[in-house]
Amino acid sequence: MSFSDIMYPFEWLVAWIMYLWHGALTAIGLPEANGWTWTLSIVGLVVVMRAALIPLFVKQIHASRKMQLIQPEMAKIQAKYKGKNDPESRQKMTEETMALYKDSGTNPFASCLPILAQSPFFFGLFRVLNSLDEIGAGAKEGIGPITQQVAAQAESSTIFGAQLSDQFMGSETLTVKFVTVVLIILMSATTFTTQYQLMRKNMPASALEGQFAQQQKIMLYLFPIIFAVSGVYFPIGVLIYWFTTNLWTMCQQFYVIRRMPAPGSAAEKAMQERRRKAGKPIDTPEETRERKHDAEMAEELEAKGVISGQRQQPTSKKRAKKKNKK
Numbered sequence: 599m600s601f602s603d604i605m606y607p608f609e610w611l612v613a614w615i616m617y618l619w620h621g622a623l624t625a626i627g628l629p630e631a632n633g634w635t636w637t638l639s640i641v642g643l644v645v646v647m648r649a650a651l652i653p654l655f656v657k658q659i660h661a662s663r664k665m666q667l668i669q670p671e672m673a674k675i676q677a678k679y680k681g682k683n684d685p686e687s688r689q690k691m692t693e694e695t696m697a698l699y700k701d702s703g704t705n706p707f708a709s710c711l712p713i714l715a716q717s718p719f720f721f722g723l724f725r726v727l728n729s730l731d732e733i734g735a736g737a738k739e740g741i742g743p744i745t746q747q748v749a750a751q752a753e754s755s756t757i758f759g760a761q762l763s764d765q766f767m768g769s770e771t772l773t774v775k776f777v778t779v780v781l782i783i784l785m786s787a788t789t790f791t792t793q794y795q796l797m798r799k800n801m802p803a804s805a806l807e808g809q810f811a812q813q814q815k816i817m818l819y820l821f822p823i824i825f826a827v828s829g830v831y832f833p834i835g836v837l838i839y840w841f842t843t844n845l846w847t848m849c850q851q852f853y854v855i856r857r858m859p860a861p862g863s864a865a866e867k868a869m870q871e872r873r874r875k876a877g878k879p880i881d882t883p884e885e886t887r888e889r890k891h892d893a894e895m896a897e898e899l900e901a902k903g904v905i906s907g908q909r910q911q912p913t914s915k916k917r918a919k920k921k922n923k924k
Contacts, residue, residue, distance in 0.1 A: 606741075608722030613742040615643045616726075633755035636762055640723070640835055644842040647719055648850075651712055658711055659854060661704060663888065664895055666801075666860055668702050671905055701904045716843065720836070727763045727833040762835035774834070781837035782829035786822040788844035792851050793818045799865040800855045858884045861892065 619642030620635060628635040675698065679691040699705065732738035734750030744752070753763060759773040766778040797818060829837060859865035870880040881889065899905045 605718070605722060605725060608718045609725050610742045612643065612719055612722040612726055613744045615646050616640065617743040617748070619643065631751050631755055633757040633762065636752050636755050637757055637835075637838055640762075640838050641842050643719075643723070644839055644846060647716060648843060648846045651715055654711055654715055655850065659858070659888075660891065660895075663860060663892055664702065664704050664899075666862075667892065667896055667899060668698060668704060668905060671698055698904065701902060702899055712847070720839065723839055724833065724836050727835045730763050757834070760834055762838075763833045765833055766830040778830065778832075778834060778837060781834065781841055782826055785829060785837060785841045785844060786826045788841065788848055789825055790818065790822045792844065792848045793821065795848075795855060796851060799868075800851075800860045800863050857882045858888050861889070 616636075616639045619639040620630075622642075623635050623638055624630045628638070672695070675691060675694050678694075679687050682688075682691075726741055726744065729738055729741065730744075730749045730753040733740050733744060733746055734753045736746050740746060740749065753761060755762065758777050760771070760777040761774075764771075764774045764778070766775055766782075769775060769778075797815070825840070832840075855865045856869065859869050869882065869885070873880050873882070879886075896905065
């Protein structure tokens with residue numbers, strides 16, 4: 599089976615979602631052949647995809663909080679091999695770390711899951727946009743509802759004078775280069791901002807040390823660089839998709855940090871201070887549910903012998919009020 603055969607179902611699904619959004623937008627009065635109508639169809643594609651990924655995002659939150667529960671055990675492993683740089687010690691440290699991940703059911707790369715889940719649709723959109731000129735010229739069969747007529751219409755539509763299928767590389771038009779550079783900058787900036795606010799606001803001090811923290815710091819700077827370098831090969835429509843999905847992620851992350859901050863993080867202290875000043879219980883309803891879930895995960899990990907020692911219990915509203923009065 600070729601790569602094209604594997605990707606075709608995703609191309610077909612992307613084509614249908616865009617086509618249905620385009621039909622809905624034209625039904626409310628937007629011009630059928632206008633580039634902004636097709637741009638909003640791509641935004642609609644993002645809305646559908648990200649809404650479908652909300653359960654995965656919730657799973658990502660739980661995985662992140664479970665990682666924080668095992669941080670004390672991670673610190674013990676790091677302290678055990680501190681100053682030991684011989685190959686055998688480094689190997690044993692890696693083995694013990696991986697065993698801890700396995701026993702606790704955690705994955706340090708859980709934060710990458712939403713990106714990985716979107717990848718097939720990202721490449722599906724890439725291939726659909728790249729095929730518009732050939733489909734519109736009749737040199738290639740249509741994809742789902744994207745017939746020759748529809749493809750020709752989408753291909754000829756423009757935003758700021760640039761077609762959705764145009765790329766920075768291979769284009770001799772300054773307008774296209776300007777539009778793609780602006781979108782690449784926005785795409786990279788939103789990627790960096792999302793990861794930065796996660797690390798600086800929603801991680802306890804203990805989580806900002808050790809191997810896990812180093813991986814997060816690498817991702818903080820690596821992803822924007824990757825997007826900036828590879829973005830010159832992406833059609834404008836794909837850049838619009840990625841910028842829009844980054845905005846969704848950033849807003850989603852902002853909500854989580856504000857309403858369900860990680861225990862011991864700067865965001866948790868800021869939330870509790872805001873709620874104290876407003877005369878409300880120190881935890882939001884969402885955070886109360888997460889604390890209960892954290893306690894259940896901690897009990898499960900303790901029962902398995904993965905973690906040990908004293909752990910912070912979820913604080914009830916009644917106990918929190920007494921604590922604040924002292």
